Amino acid sequence: MQELLNKAQFQKLKEIKNPHLHDFIAKYVKLCNPSKVFVCTDSVEDEEYVKKKALEYGEERQLANPNHTVHFDNYYDQARDKENTRILISENIKLPYINTYDRKKGLEEIHKLMEGITEGKELFICFFTLGPPNSPFEIPAIQLTDSAYVAHNEFLLYRKGYEVFKRLKENPRFLKFVHSTGELDERKTSKNLDKRRVYIDLDGEAVLSINTQYGGNSIGLKKLAFRLTIKRAVEEGWLTEHMFIMGVNGPNGRVSYFTGAYPSMCGKTSTCTLIHEKLVGDDIASIRNINGEARAVNAEIGVFGIIEGVNEKDDPAIWEVLNSQNEVIFSNVLVKDGKVYWSGMGIEIPDEGENHSGKWWRGKKDKDGNEIPPSHRNARFTVRLGAFRNVDLEALNSPLGVKISGIIFGGRDADTLPPVSEAFDWVHGVITKGASLESETTAAILGKEGVRKFNPMAILDFLSIPISKYIENYLEFGRKLKHKPKIFAVNYFLRDERGQFLNEKEDKAVWLKWMELRVHDEVQALETPIGFIPCHDDLKVLFDRVLNKDYSKNDYIKQFTIRVPELLAKVDRIEKIYQENVKDTPEILFEVLEEEKDRLMKAKERFGEYISPLNFV
Numbered sequence: 001m002q003e004l005l006n007k008a009q010f011q012k013l014k015e016i017k018n019p020h021l022h023d024f025i026a027k028y029v030k031l032c033n034p035s036k037v038f039v040c041t042d043s044v045e046d047e048e049y050v051k052k053k054a055l056e057y058g059e060e061r062q063l064a065n066p067n068h069t070v071h072f073d074n075y076y077d078q079a080r081d082k083e084n085t086r087i088l089i090s091e092n093i094k095l096p097y098i099n100t101y102d103r104k105k106g107l108e109e110i111h112k113l114m115e116g117i118t119e120g121k122e123l124f125i126c127f128f129t130l131g132p133p134n135s136p137f138e139i140p141a142i143q144l145t146d147s148a149y150v151a152h153n154e155f156l157l158y159r160k161g162y163e164v165f166k167r168l169k170e171n172p173r174f175l176k177f178v179h180s181t182g183e184l185d186e187r188k189t190s191k192n193l194d195k196r197r198v199y200i201d202l203d204g205e206a207v208l209s210i211n212t213q214y215g216g217n218s219i220g221l222k223k224l225a226f227r228l229t230i231k232r233a234v235e236e237g238w239l240t241e242h243m244f245i246m247g248v249n250g251p252n253g254r255v256s257y258f259t260g261a262y263p264s265m266c267g268k269t270s271t272c273t274l275i276h277e278k279l280v281g282d283d284i285a286s287i288r289n290i291n292g293e294a295r296a297v298n299a300e301i302g303v304f305g306i307i308e309g310v311n312e313k314d315d316p317a318i319w320e321v322l323n324s325q326n327e328v329i330f331s332n333v334l335v336k337d338g339k340v341y342w343s344g345m346g347i348e349i350p351d352e353g354e355n356h357s358g359k360w361w362r363g364k365k366d367k368d369g370n371e372i373p374p375s376h377r378n379a380r381f382t383v384r385l386g387a388f389r390n391v392d393l394e395a396l397n398s399p400l401g402v403k404i405s406g407i408i409f410g411g412r413d414a415d416t417l418p419p420v421s422e423a424f425d426w427v428h429g430v431i432t433k434g435a436s437l438e439s440e441t442t443a444a445i446l447g448k449e450g451v452r453k454f455n456p457m458a459i460l461d462f463l464s465i466p467i468s469k470y471i472e473n474y475l476e477f478g479r480k481l482k483h484k485p486k487i488f489a490v491n492y493f494l495r496d497e498r499g500q501f502l503n504e505k506e507d508k509a510v511w512l513k514w515m516e517l518r519v520h521d522e523v524q525a526l527e528t529p530i531g532f533i534p535c536h537d538d539l540k541v542l543f544d545r546v547l548n549k550d551y552s553k554n555d556y557i558k559q560f561t562i563r564v565p566e567l568l569a570k571v572d573r574i575e576k577i578y579q580e581n582v583k584d585t586p587e588i589l590f591e592v593l594e595e596e597k598d599r600l601m602k603a604k605e606r607f608g609e610y611i612s613p614l615n616f617v
């Protein structure tokens with residue numbers, strides 16, 4: 001180590017008495033062979049150094065606002081690379097829906113690609129923790145990266161962990177991430193995309209990611225760590241979920257906390273940042289049973305959010321942050337005269353500038369003849385949660401997290417589920433709302449849009465263990481809770497027979513208030529075959545109070561009609577998926593789905609195929 005690092009940097013590492021850590025660092029520094037190594041402690045100076053280097057090395061550029069920078073990813077490196085993201089496993093087995101690869105072969109292959117990959121570059125060694133330090137949720141992690149942009153993102157998104165590492169006992173468990181952008185082109189974007197690899201070594205609790213910069217592939221503590229923590233959580237009996245955490249303000253100053261799982265681009269960040277509610281986290285929640293309560297913490301302290309469609313009216317809290325003096329990294333937006341622009345921002349966008357495609361003008365086409373929009377649809381912003389006016393800092397920093405009253409599952413669904421419904425109980429919710437989640441594909445993923453896809457718990461892209469084990473753990477987790485959160489499903493994307501959306505974007509604020517009242521048993525609900533739905537009278541009061549809108553009975557009937565043929569078809573699809581593709585599915589899943597089918601058939605006999613909610617009064 002002493003040979004590889006200069007004296008000051010070596011000294012910083014020496015203060016962490018952990019041979020296992022030193023071996024790991026030495027191994028990858030030797031392999032990648034950077035010309036320089038910088039070790040980040042928790043000091044402000046070290047963070048400032050990284051920020052300065054992101055500008056100096058050209059991965060970020062200064063914008064007119066002194067606290068704003070912009071970064072571009074390669075035109076073909078704009079999203080998570082599912083194909084080249086592989087879970088390395090030792091046994092020769094196939095896991096449905098999971099991209100697995102032989103561990104030995106995978107490690108050999110990627111280590112070969114990593115030989116000398118950081119030559120001539122500076123390598124940053126950073127320490128963080130997922131969850132609050134000194135708490136039951138704490139998970140220490142180390143990141144090696146030759147990208148100051150990646151390290152900068154991590155300083156905005158995660159809690160610093162150098163001091164945590166210093167106090168760890170010998171041979172503790174920690175997560176390890178090694179990242180290299182690989183060779184950069186003249187725009188400082190990753191060039192060798194044909195050698196892009198994200199290899200997840202479950203046994204070694206390490207992820208190696210190369211020849212990419214897009215955050216979802218490169219920021220170790222985000223979706224790369226998620227694959228590792230999902231495995232840990234199932235082994236240890238807790239949950240780590242693709243969920244926001246938010247406090248919903250109830251009557252008389254009461255705050256009730258909810259978590260919510262939605263696939264990317266289905267309203268997750270928009271929901272938890274609602275300006276009149278309390279924001280705790282937008283992407284990854286760890287949930288543990290503490291004294292019989294389900295308690296959640298945000299693994300992160302920042303937001304790496306989608307910027308498209310963020311405007312003053314629909315997302316005032318995010319808008320405010322992006323227009324403030326807080327630190328922001330923008331990525332893959334349009335830049336003109338030091339200012340940034342994106343699609344759907346609600347103000348006029350210039351006809352030219354610079355974006356993820358280089359110099360841009362309206363009408364510009366890419367190699368395949370597709371017109372290039374001003375900003376990429378997966379363009380993002382990185383900010384600290386502390387920048388939000390409505391952040392709940394006490395909840396964010398609480399070592400024991402917050403007590404969860406409700407869990408919400410949301411998807412993009414044109415024709416099946418009503419805007420909000422409540423499961424009968426934990427098991428019914430886990431199976432019919434979570435494990436049965438389907439969502440239409442969006443521009444976030446390459447390929448056709450609007451195709452219905454199975455996406456249990458909105459976690460399918462990140463799953464690293466068999467689905468059956470994951471669901472069993474959920475059921476078991478609930479079984480052991482003294483106070484079980486209620487489980488809800490929401491659907492912001494329901495349409496009528498002409499294809500028109502049946503709800504406004506803002507209506508989600510009302511569904512939250514209704515759920516808040518339900519978890520305290522303060523409103524009645526109607527029992528339908530798929531769970532409980534709101535009564536018109538209660539929604540009318542809430543629409544008036546929250547949105548100052550009249551909510552007609554006619555709208556209510558359209559939105560909350562129980563669509564039996566679609567619901568039955570959905571149960572059939574889900575049953576088939578589990579029967580045909582998921583070995584060892586817990587038997588109870590089929591039982592619960594059969595019961596649901598039964599209720600739907602009986603209701604159909606009595607009331608017909610499309611049942612007005614008024615029939616359930």
Ligand code: SPV
Binds near residue numbers: 217223
């Ligand atoms: C998501 O797509 O769910 C994200 C962004 O939160 S990424 O880091 O790409 O996963």
Ligand code: MN
Binds near residue numbers: 242264283
């Ligand atoms: Mn996410």
